[in-house]
Amino acid sequence: QVQPVESGGGLAQAGGSLRLSCAASGRTIITYAVGWFRQAPGKEREFVAAIRWSSGTTAYADSVKGRFTISRDNAKNTVALQMNSLKPEDTAVYYCASGFVGVLGAGREYAYWGQGAQVTVSS
Numbered sequence: 001q002v003q004p005v006e007s008g009g010g011l012a013q014a015g016g017s018l019r020l021s022c023a024a025s026g027r028t029i030i031t032y033a034v035g036w037f038r039q040a041p042g043k044e045r046e047f048v049a050a051i052r053w054s055s056g057t058t059a060y061a062d063s064v065k066g067r068f069t070i071s072r073d074n075a076k077n078t079v080a081l082q083m084n085s086l087k088p089e090d091t092a093v094y095y096c097a098s099g100f101v102g103v104l105g106a107g108r109e110y111a112y113w114g115q116g117a118q119v120t121v122s123s
Helices: none
Strands: 002-008 010-013 018-026 033-039 046-052 058-060 068-073 078-083 092-099 117-122
Touching: 002 092, 002 117, 018 033, 018 092, 018 117, 033 068, 046 068, 046 078, 058 068
Parallel strands: 010 117
Antiparallel strands: 002 018, 018 078, 033 046, 033 092, 046 058, 068 078, 092 117
């Protein structure tokens, strides 16, 4: 079992930056896809970004393209989400997920989920 663990996040002003990191407890996540999803109060969970570990293929939601960057660190076995030009609408709990998935943006295909990290962007 691969249990993702998020770190980072916190509070930023609009236009600022934050960084989230996802590590895996248990087995390595090197053969998995790793995705970031978010859920704002009163809203459904939505896809943010994902990376397929073996190929490095990435996918992004339209709302974050050009602002967020997902990357992997082979040595540390972690995946990071660099968030720049933050907007108040980026405020949400961000979840890291991993699994063998066919479609990177399909949350239902991810088997393992972290506890979430709060990101708050003030205007």
